[in-house]
Amino acid sequence: KQEVTQIPAALSVPEGENLVLNCSFTDSAIYNLQWFRQDPGKGLTSLLLIQSSQREQTSGRLNASLDKSSGRSTLYIAASQPGDSATYLCAVRPRASSNYKLTFGKGTLLTVNP
Amino acid sequence: SAVISQKPSRDICQRGTSLTIQCQVDSQVTMMFWYRQQPGQSLTLIATANQGSEATYESGFVIDKFPISRPNLTFSTLTVSNMSPEDSSIYLCSFINQETQYFGPGTRLLVL
Numbered sequence: 001k002q003e004v005t006q007i008p009a010a011l012s013v014p015e016g017e018n019l020v021l022n023c024s025f026t027d028s029a030i031y032n033l034q035w036f037r038q039d040p041g042k043g044l045t046s047l048l049l050i051q052s053s054q055r056e057q058t059s060g061r062l063n064a065s066l067d068k069s070s071g072r073s074t075l076y077i078a079a080s081q082p083g084d085s086a087t088y089l090c091a092v093r094p095r096a097s098s099n100y101k102l103t104f105g106k107g108t109l110l111t112v113n114p
Numbered sequence: 115s116a117v118i119s120q121k122p123s124r125d126i127c128q129r130g131t132s133l134t135i136q137c138q139v140d141s142q143v144t145m146m147f148w149y150r151q152q153p154g155q156s157l158t159l160i161a162t163a164n165q166g167s168e169a170t171y172e173s174g175f176v177i178d179k180f181p182i183s184r185p186n187l188t189f190s191t192l193t194v195s196n197m198s199p200e201d202s203s204i205y206l207c208s209f210i211n212q213e214t215q216y217f218g219p220g221t222r223l224l225v226l
Contacts, residue, residue, distance in 0.1 A: 004156070032213060034214065034215060036217075041222070042219055042220070043120075043206055043217045043218050043219040043220045044157075044206070044217040045217075046214050046215065046216060046217075049213060049214050051213070089156070089157070091157075091215075093215075100145060100147065100162065100210060100215075101159045101162075101172065102157070102159065102215060104156040104157040104158075105156055106154075106155065106156045107156070
């Protein structure tokens with residue numbers, strides 16, 4: 001059974017700092033991994049999708065890496081801003097092409113202080 | 115990307131009653147998914163809904179408790195039946211487009 005763990009559970013940083021969020025998963029047989037952000041009282045917003053054959057993806061100040069063999073992904077946020085404050089979730093999709101079930105971590109609550 | 119909306123956005127219900135949540139996507143999608151996010155927990159898949167067929171439920175979820183309809187390629191409903199306080203959660207619908215999964219804004223349900 002796939003399990004996804006996110007560390008730390010909460011993180012508070014001053015504005016402008018670069019930071020790394022961690023995600024680990026127990027079963028390396030994944031199809032892809034996706035990072036989301038969830039704002040209080042809102043749904044999930046997709047940030048980055050990494051296919052199992054890829055090592056990293058970048059979008060603006062965000063960079064996500066994937067090391068499938070070790071069961072790890074990191075989300076790097078450069079020059080953090082107060083608007084980045086949210087809960088960040090990672091989710092993995094299993095390798096079987098007909099299986100679309102995502103397994104989520106519990107998330108990292110990020111607070112960026114002005 | 116397609117826009118996905120849910121109604122209601124939140125509700126407070128009495129135990130023993132039922133609530134139907136609606137999910138609308140502004141383009142046709144093959145599969146829609148219903149997830150639950152209990153307080154302090156990660157999201158859990160309830161079921162997958164395909165148009166024209168019965169929904170497929172994950173272990174621990176049954177049709178009598180969470181009946182789902184999928185009348186066309188842009189719409190689905192999830193009913194939470196005979197509610198108890200343990201059903202207090204955020205319920206989210208979702209779809210896949212070009213490998214990326216998209217989620218609705220969620221329905222925040224509190225059962226008293």
